[in-house]
Amino acid sequence: MSKTGFQAFAAGMIVATSVLGGTYLFSGDQQTEANAEHKELSEKEVEQFLTSNQQTAISIDEYEELLATKNAEVTEKATEETPKEETTENTEATKETEEKKEEVIKYKVTIKAGMTTSEVSDLLEQNAIITDSFEFDQYLIKNNYHTQVQLGTFEVQKGMTFQQLAEAITR
Template identity: 75%
Template sequence: MSKLGFQAFAAGMIVATSVLGGTYLLSDHQSATADSEKKEVTEKQVNQFLKSNGQVSITSEEYEELLALKKEEVVQEDSENQQQTETAKETEQPKETEEKKEEVIKYNITIKEGMTTSEVSDVLEQNAIIASSFEFDQYLIKNNFHTRVQLGTFEVQKGMTFQQLAEAITR
């Protein structure tokens, strides 16, 4: 931009600022201050509003009491659920050990060109091989396995450690 262009731009800015400043000084400030005045809301108005919206107001003390009661109910439900779970575990413990032995999930993962370690981790999580794709991905990065992942199809199974999985896909 030339020197003349800068001068024209500066002159335009000065004219625009002068026009806005003059408008502000000559405008009626009373309407702006009237809108900004605080309006007092009475308790009666608040109660009418709440009633019209199907709500009620309570004091802080009542609210704290309700919270305490709710916490007691949750604790009681948790203890009841825990007792039921323990009873169920005791009666079904032999069956569960048999089911766990049969519950071996095997999966053939195919790693293609351009796949990232996070994509590989996501596939493993989606197929119930690992519980957390984020944790496995972080393990690969921390232990420098992310640079050694190989292309191909690899057989993995549920219950393998992160170390075993990493070794399987980096052969």
């Protein structure tokens, strides 16, 4: 493209931008004036709208008072109906948690040829021995256990530290 062609193109861009800018500038004023006219509503218009839609307006204080009485009624009904059920549910739940605490989860992990440490970590996480497989895998790598993992079946249990688990699978 020649120098004259570039100059003509630039002049066209300037003219087009000026026309669009002028249009935007003049049309924006008309829209804001129209919106300002619609925003100003009288109190009578609001009341007419509400009554035509079978609605009513109340003050904020009245609204808060209604909410407070409704919440009080709901809590009264809840306390009348559930105290007996809650106490039996709570005692059953505590018994179950005590039994779970006493129960030790044991798992026999089998490491086969070709398994990566992340696969072993995932197995331990799936069987609730550890909570975060990525964290255990990073521990194995940082402490150079990832190169010492042995093939075979190893017995592990929930509550073992990462060091204990690593030593168990590297024997």
